[in-house]
Amino acid sequence: MAVDYAVIVVYLAGMLAMGWWGMRRAKSKSEFLVAGRRLGPAMYSGTMAAIVLGGASTIGGVGLGYQYGLSGAWMVFTIGLGLLALSVFFSARIARLKVYTVSEMLDLRYGGRAGIISGVVMWAYTLMLAVTSTIAYATIFDVLFDVNRTVAIILGGTIVVAYSTLGGMWSITLTDMVQFVVKTIGLLLLLLPIAVVKAGGFSEMKAKLPTEYFDPLGIGGETIFTYVLIYTFGMLIGQDIWQRVFTARSDTTARWGGTVAGTYCLIYAVAGAVIGTAAKVMYPNLASADSAFATIVKDELPVGVRGLVLAAALAAVMSTSSGALIACATVANNDIWSRLRGIVGGGGAGDEPHDEVRGNRAFILIMGIAVILIAIALNDVVEALTVAYNLLVGGLLVPIIGGLLWRRGTAAGALSAVCVGGVAVVGLMWQYGILANQPIYYGLLASLVVYVVVSLATPPTDAAVLTAWRERLAGSPARPAFEGRTLAPDPAEPADVLNRRTG
Numbered sequence: 040m041a042v043d044y045a046v047i048v049v050y051l052a053g054m055l056a057m058g059w060w061g062m063r064r065a066k067s068k069s070e071f072l073v074a075g076r077r078l079g080p081a082m083y084s085g086t087m088a089a090i091v092l093g094g095a096s097t098i099g100g101v102g103l104g105y106q107y108g109l110s111g112a113w114m115v116f117t118i119g120l121g122l123l124a125l126s127v128f129f130s131a132r133i134a135r136l137k138v139y140t141v142s143e144m145l146d147l148r149y150g151g152r153a154g155i156i157s158g159v160v161m162w163a164y165t166l167m168l169a170v171t172s173t174i175a176y177a178t179i180f181d182v183l184f185d186v187n188r189t190v191a192i193i194l195g196g197t198i199v200v201a202y203s204t205l206g207g208m209w210s211i212t213l214t215d216m217v218q219f220v221v222k223t224i225g226l227l228l229l230l231l232p233i234a235v236v237k238a239g240g241f242s243e244m245k246a247k248l249p250t251e252y253f254d255p256l257g258i259g260g261e262t263i264f265t266y267v268l269i270y271t272f273g274m275l276i277g278q279d280i281w282q283r284v285f286t287a288r289s290d291t292t293a294r295w296g297g298t299v300a301g302t303y304c305l306i307y308a309v310a311g312a313v314i315g316t317a318a319k320v321m322y323p324n325l326a327s328a329d330s331a332f333a334t335i336v337k338d339e340l341p342v343g344v345r346g347l348v349l350a351a352a353l354a355a356v357m358s359t360s361s362g363a364l365i366a367c368a369t370v371a372n373n374d375i376w377s378r379l380r381g382i383v384g385g386g387g388a389g390d391e392p393h394d395e396v397r398g399n400r401a402f403i404l405i406m407g408i409a410v411i412l413i414a415i416a417l418n419d420v421v422e423a424l425t426v427a428y429n430l431l432v433g434g435l436l437v438p439i440i441g442g443l444l445w446r447r448g449t450a451a452g453a454l455s456a457v458c459v460g461g462v463a464v465v466g467l468m469w470q471y472g473i474l475a476n477q478p479i480y481y482g483l484l485a486s487l488v489v490y491v492v493v494s495l496a497t498p499p500t501d502a503a504v505l506t507a508w509r510e511r512l513a514g515s516p517a518r519p520a521f522e523g524r525t526l527a528p529d530p531a532e533p534a535d536v537l538n539r540r541t542g
Contacts, residue, residue, distance in 0.1 A: 043346030044184075050221070050350045054202050054357070057213040061206015068395040071207035072139050072369055073285040082216055083296035086358075087283050088303045089215035089222075091118055091274065093359025094175030095424065097226065097352055098332045100308060104315020105331035108252025112312035117266040119304030121274025126297025129443060131290035133281060135514035141278050141439065142374040147511060148442040149450035150504040156457050158374030160434045161278045165367035166410065167427035168279065172360035173199070173414040179333075179353050192414050195356070200407030203361045204400055208286060211361045218354030225351025229344055230336070231310045237339050238317035247320050265476045268483065269428045276439045277431060279359075279366040290514070364410060368402040376402070422473045433464035433482035437490045445494075446505065452494030460486030 065071040078086070096115045103111030125133075138144050142158040176195030177188040186194070202210045238244050244252075251257040274280055287293035318331040321339070325331060336348050417423055437460065438453035464482035471477045 042343045043349065046343065046346030047350055047353070050353070051198055053217065054198055054214050057217070058202025058205035058210040061202070061208075061210030061213060063206075064209045065207045065396060068139075068399065070209060071396045071399055072365070073282065074208040074212050076134075076137070076286060077288050078212065078286045078292065078296075079288055080292050080296045080299075082212065083283075083287050083292050084299040084303070085219035086212050086215040086286070087122070087280075087297055087300035088307075089219040089354070089358035090279060090283055090362040091122055091300070091304060091359075092222070092307055092355055093172050094352070094356035095171070095359075096304075096307065097222070097311065097355040098175060098329060100311030101315040101318065101332040101335075102328040102330075103258070104312035105319050105325070106315070106328040107258045107312075108248065108254070108316050108319075109309070109312050110255055110257035111315055112308040113258055113263050114266050114270065115308035115311060116305055117263075117270040118274060119301050119308060120267070121271035121301075122280075122297060122304055123301035124271065125275050125280065125284070126294055126301055129275065130284050130287070130293035130297050132443065132512045133284045134287045134290045134293040136511050137285075139282070139285065140370055140374050141276065141281050141435070142370065144281075145438065145442060145453060148500075148504075148508050149438075149448070149453050150501060155375065155378045156454060157435055157438070158370055158378070160430055160457060160461055162367060162370045162375060164427045164431040165278050165363050165370060166406070166413075167423050168277075169360055169363035169367050169406070169410045170413045170417060171424045171427070172356055172363055173410055174417065175356045175360075176353075179349060179356065189415050193411060195353070196360075196407065196411040196414065199357055199360045199364065200404065200411070203364050204403045204407065207396070207399065207403070208282070208365060211365060212286065214361065215358045218358045221347070221354045222351035225348040225354075226314075227307070227310050230340070230348050230351075231314055233340060233344075234314045234317040234335055237335075238320040244316060244320050248316065252316060252319070261476060265479065268479050269425075269432055272432050272436050273428050276435050277366075278370055279362045282366050282369065283362070364407055365403060367410070368399060368406040371406060372399055372402040425473055426468065429464040429468065429479050429482065430461055433479060433486060434458075434461035436460075436483065437486040441490055441494075447494055447499060448490065449494045449497045449500050451497040452490045452492075455493040456486040456490035459489045 067075075069075050092115070096118065100111065100115045103114055105111070133144070136144055136147065138147065140158070141161055142155070145157050173192055173196045177191040180186055180191035180194060184191075202214060206213075235241065235244075239247075256263070284293050284297070287296065314335070315328075315331055318325075318335045322331065322334055325334060332352065336345055336352075340348055434457045437456045438448070441448040441456075442453065460482050463485045464478045467478035467481055468475070
C-alpha cells in the first residue's frame with residue numbers, strides 16, 4: 040500500500056497548496072465568493088461537474104448499480120438532467136443577476152421581503168449537504184488507512200475546511216478542476232474497464248445476473264419520479280449550484296459550460312451503475328451495497344491504480360463537501376447574520392472589501408467546525424440528505440421557479456409557499472417516515488397551491504421592482520425614470536448619445 044499512500048498524500052498536499060495560492064488571489068468579496076465571476080468554459084464545466092458529482096454520486100451510485108443493476112444509474116442521471124435543465128433554461132438569466140445567494144435573487148424579484156426565511160431554509164439544506172459529504176470521508180479513509188470513523192472525518196474535514204477558508208471560491212475552483220481530472224481518469228478510464236473485464240465482460244455479467252439487472256426501468260417508476268422531484272428540481276435551486284453559476288464569465292459560458300457538465304453527469308451515472316453491476320458478479324453476497332465500491336477497489340485493482348481510484352473517490356467527496364461548505368457559510372453570513380445584525384443593531388460594519396473577505400473567511404471556518412462536529416455525531420447519512428432535499432425542494436422550488444417564470448407572483452405568495460411547503464414536508468416526514476415519497480409529493484403540491492392562491496389574492500408586485508428585476512435579468516443597468524416612465528433606448532441613436540441618456 041506504500042505506493043497508494045504516496046498517491047493520496049501527494050493529492051492531499053496539492054489541495055492544501057492550492058488553498059494557499061487561492062488566499063493570495065482572493066482580495067475582494069467577489070473574488071472570494073464567486074472567483075471574480077471570471078471562469079471560462081473549460082474551467083466552469085469541470086468545476087460544475089465536480090460539485091454535483093460527490094460521494095453519493097460515486098460510492099452511492101456504484102451501490103445502486105450493485106443493488107439494482109443498470110437502472111441504478113437513475114439517481115445520478117436525474118442530477119445530470121437537472122444540471123442540463125438549469126444550464127439551458129435558467130443559467131444565463133441567473134448569471135446576469137450578479138448576486139451572491141439565492142435569497143438575494145428572491146429579494147430582487149419580490150421586493151426585499153423574502154430573504155431571511157428562505158435563507159434559513161437554504162442554510163439548513165447546505166449545512167446537511169456538507170455534513171453528509173463529510174461523513175463519506177469515513178468510508179474512504181477506512182479503506183486507505185484503517186482508521187476509525189471519527190479520525191477519518193476529522194482528517195478529511197480539516198483539509199477541506201483549511202483550503203476553503205484560505206482561498207474561498209478560487210481555492211475550491213482550482214481543487215475542483217484537479218478533482219474533476221482525477222475522477223475522470225480514476226473512475227471512467229481505469230475502474231470502469233477493469234471492473235467489466237474482471238467480471239468476465241458484459242456477456243458473462245448477463246449470464247450470471249437476473250434479467251431485471253439490465254432493465255433500464257428496473258428500479259421502479261415511482262422511485263425514478265421521486266428522484267426527478269428531489270434531484271432534478273434540487274439542481275435548479277440549490278445555493279451550492281447557483282454559486283457556481285455566479286462564477287461564469289458570461290451567460291454563454293454558463294449555458295454551454297453547464298450543458299457540457301450535465302452531459303458528463305449522464306455518462307458518469309451509467310459508468311457507476313455498470314461498475315456496481317460488475318461488482319455484483321464478483322461479490323454477490325456483500326452485507327451492504329454501499330461497500331461495493333470500496334471492495335472492488337481494494338481487492339481487484341493493482342498497486343498505484345488503487346491509490347489513484349481512491350483519490351478519485353476522495354476527490355468526488357471533497358468537491359461536494361467544499362462547495363456545500365462555502366455555500367453554507369455564504370448564506371449564513373450574507374442572508375442571515377447580516378440581516379439580523381441590521382435588524383438588531385442597524386448594521387453598517389464591515390463594508391470594505393478586505394473586511395468582507397475576512398468575515399466570509401471566518402464564517403467558513405465556523406461552519407466547517409460545526410459540520411465536522413455534526414458529522415461525528417450523526418449516523419444515518421441517507422436520512423439527513425433526504426431531510427435536506429425535502430426542505431429545499433418543498434420550501435423553495437415554487438417561489439424560485441415561480442419568480443423566474445410568473446410575473447404575477449408576489450412576496451406574500453412566496454413567503455407563504457416557503458413556510459407552508461417547509462412545514463408540510465416536515466410534518467409529513469413525521470407522519471409517513473423520512474424516507475417516504477409522500478412528504479415531497481404533498482409538500483410540493485401544498486407550496487404550489489398556496490403560492491398561486493396567495494399571489495392572486497394580494498396586490499401585484501410593485502411595477503418599479505419588476506422593472507428593476509427585468510433589467511437585471513437582461514444584464515442591463517437600471518435606467519433613470521422620467522415622469523413615471525422608464526426611458527427605453529432608441530436603437531437609432533448614436534452610441535454616445537444613448538449612453539449619456541441611459542447611464
